[in-house]
Amino acid sequence: MIGLEDNIDFFINEFGEEIEHNGIAKTAIIKDAVENINFYDEKIIISTFPISTGNIVKYKNDTYFINSEVDKNKNTFKARLKKSNYIINLIVNNEINEYPVLLETSAQGVNSNKYFSVPAGQAQVMFEDTEELRKLVMVYNTRFIASKTPYKITSYDLSINGFITIIGEKDNTVVEDDLTNEVPNRWSNGNSRYIITNINETESLSKGGILKISPQVLDREKNIIITSSFNYSSNNTIVATVNSLGEISAVASGESIIKITGSSAVGYLVVGVDVLPVSIDNHIINISGSSTIVLNGQQAYTVSVTNNLPVTWTLKSVYSGGTAGGTIVSQTTSSCVAKRTTTGAFRIIATIKDTNKSQEMIIN
Structure with missing residues (x-):
């Protein structure tokens, strides 16, 4: 009988499959952990390169976590894989980052078969243990959204090697939350949920000229938002004025910035008035x-x-x-x-x- 350990190169060449381990392309043997595949679709990974609990493995368009202790042999590393069942979105430096997680209401311990229940109104999330995520989620009251429900972090735990486990308490929705895409506080810090469109960035008028503008409001999915009214203002009424109908009147030569607001969106139009009007x-x-x-x-x-x-x-x-x-x-x-x-x-x-x-x- 051909032994796996002494002939691992042969088995990798014959049965190995392409994977991505912590963002790097690799080849490893992947097999089902049980004969009857269930919802969790757990698998076994056998590799010739070092692997650790909590590492992320991408295989056939799915994302898995190494969720067991690693069995290190003479030439191989063997561990169990569990498929990520959710994506948590968090804002980092004004960019939306997606993090695969294990989200459960009834979770199984990584190192044992002991089950424990998550109380009603709470969510348990297991992230890969990285320096970046420690700074993000090991902070009380940090918010995340799962299944259209906001939560705030009330506790975290590092006792399971390779994972950050956090508990979130159900929180109230705030107007800054993007529930559709499950991004908490997306519309805060100057990021507007809506944008003003149907106006130019600049316009030129001659003294005495009038320009009627008809702005629209779009959401970030480019849907038109019905807006009953807009508010207009000019930062330099000596040069140009604007009335409640959006009619801009050129008064004197110079430049004025017209501010348009509607449905929490803000837009600006720079109006230049000619020094020498066209004949x-x-x-x-x-x-x-x-x-x-x-x-x-x-x-x-x-x-x-x-x-x-x-x-x-x-x-x-x-x-x-x-x-x-x-x-x-x-x-x-x-x-x-x-x-x-x-x-x-x-x-x-x-x-x-x-x-x-x-x-x-x-x-x-």
Whole structure:
């Protein structure tokens, strides 16, 4: 009979499988610990390299812990593996780190077959014993989330070689918790759960120009959050002001920072006001909207103007001295709603305020 110890190289070559041991690619023999595989899927590892209790072994896309004493022979190391059954997320230096663990409500001792129960309202977690994790979890009241439930650490134990065992008491959820991804206190320390979008970082206006902004709020999964209202403020109202509708008015040359807040999200827009406004003759006006309106129907129109200068809206007949076949129902400095009241073509005209510069569209 061929002996394993004296022919380990042969067995490794014939039956060894690729694994990752503490982050390093290795080859070892992996076999089932029992004939009938159960939920815990425990295995046996036989290697020619040193292994220790608590080491992490990755095998076939699963993560295992060496959870027994290591049987060291002449040429081999043999131990039992237990599959990690949970991932605990912790924030380290503003980055989310994932840690495989053994999370149990009824746990089996590593060095014996003695079972002990974890009381209701508590969670027992076994981490690999590393210097980094000692600093993270061997701190009372450190919080973690498991099965969508927050816990705070109330005790820890190092009596099981290679493991840090902690006990967590059920804790209250706080608004900074990301329960979906199970990251405690994710939205604290300046990390907002929501972000302001649909605005540019910078905008340029000429003195007298008006810019209407329409921000949106997204969560970190890029879902739009319905926000009933936004708050706006300017850090330099001598240069630019902003009203409750998000309309920014250029007052004088310089720079102003507009702050936008909504649903706990904060965004900023830097507005620069030109020292020398563009000549009015060089401004471009473009009207957008349908060129047809049915009788008694209404249509909305918007305008884009160089430097976002404000406009006024009027309707006129296409014929000199004629009567316009419609009315302006409502208007802002950049949009309007027109209604047809009679048949026949008419013109919708956008004129830059306090100038004769205008653009028109024929409505049929």
